[in-house]
Amino acid sequence: MEHINWYPGHMKKTKELIQKNLKLVDVVIELLDARIPLSSRNPQINEIVQNKPKVIVLNKSDLANPTISKEWVEYFKKEGHKVVEVDTISGKGLDKVTKMANEAVEDKMKAREEKGMNRRAIRAMIVGIPNVGKSSIINRLTGKKSAKTGDRPGVTRGKQWVRLKGNIELLDTPGVLWPKFEDLNVGLKLAFTGSIKDEVLDVETIALRLIDYLCRYYPENMKERYKLDTIEEEALDNMENIAKKRGCILGKGRTDYTRVANIILDEFRASIIGRISLERPNEEIHITMNDTDEE
Missing domain, CATH: 1.10.1580.10 (Conserved Hypothetical Protein Ylqf; Chain: A; domain 2)
Structure with a gap:
């Protein structure tokens, strides 16, 4: 199989949208698929976000191996990030998302008060690859259907601000992938979990x-x-x-x-086979087959 190269025009626009609006927000909420935290982590996001405070959300934790998910929580904590496991079906962990977002910008808000300014709503940006569950999380956090959802990648479009509980204004963005998967294993894991449309492969x-x-x-x-x-x-x-x-x-x-x-x-x-994780910290797992191995 050749390298997977799939970069629709709207994803290029989304990258530009993130870059343009980053200055408007205080904190970035990055959604990852708990089954493939590294493969679902767009490397361009770190490059764009740089030193902006960040909360990492391991979504679909109900589908992942719970033992391995705990390893990922520790992994991201060591990177210096706030991190939470979330299951949008049951609502588990959602209350911690807004709590951690507030904690991430507490120093900034205190600095405003020291300058004699009132506290304002925290402005957050939510980012993640397609089909990682952003719309479902937004709908849960707002308590209403404020964002389009779908079981196919690429349902969310455009830019919209959404009011969340916990005095947070959230800038939603469409899912964005990066131009080319140099590592075939990354592309395959994204295909397994449905982040790449089945029609593409x-x-x-x-x-x-x-x-x-x-x-x-x-x-x-x-x-x-x-x-x-x-x-x-x-x-x-x-x-x-x-x-x-x-x-x-x-x-x-x-x-x-x-x-x-x-x-x-x-x-x-659908996790019918079981709660399965496709990667774990500090362990390189290759998706290969005997007759088509690629180095």
Whole structure:
């Protein structure tokens, strides 16, 4: 598979929007996917935000391996950031987002008071890649449907200010990816979690690579979910065995690869296979397959 190069025009505009409006805000709230905190972290954001106070939100924590998520919390704390795990379905951790945003700019607000100025609403910017759950978090924090949501990347558009609880005014921005994934593994992890539209990549290949990863790192989950007697060495053999168990068979016993691929991707994304993390701090995990390894 070649390097994934997907940079729609609206994402270029979003980067410019962030740069233009950064001076208006006091704190940046950066949303990451708890299953892939590094791969879902746009390296351009750090470059643009620079020394602006930041709160890191590990969203979709209900889908991630809880033990590994704790490791990520410590990892980002050591980087000097405030960090919180969030689950927008149950609402877990959401109250801490506004609390940490206030804490991040407390020194600035005290300095205003010392100069004889009144405290004003804290202005925050929320940033993150597509489909990381920004709109869902905004709707939860405001207590109303103020932002468009969708289960497909690229639903949010344009710029809007939203009033949050905790005396915070939030500047929402669309999801923004970076121009090119030099590391194929990063692109694949984004594809696994749905941050890249399925139409952009080959669904069967993506599912095959995901099966390879899951069978290596979460074999018991795979055995239990798909009633597999054994885990084979080759990802394709495992895919075909899952297809048989699920009845994804065409005429003359041929495997329906598209159907089984969609089942695997859908069940992984919905956490039906289990709470799974695709990366952990200080441990490089490569998504590879025997017949198509890329260095």
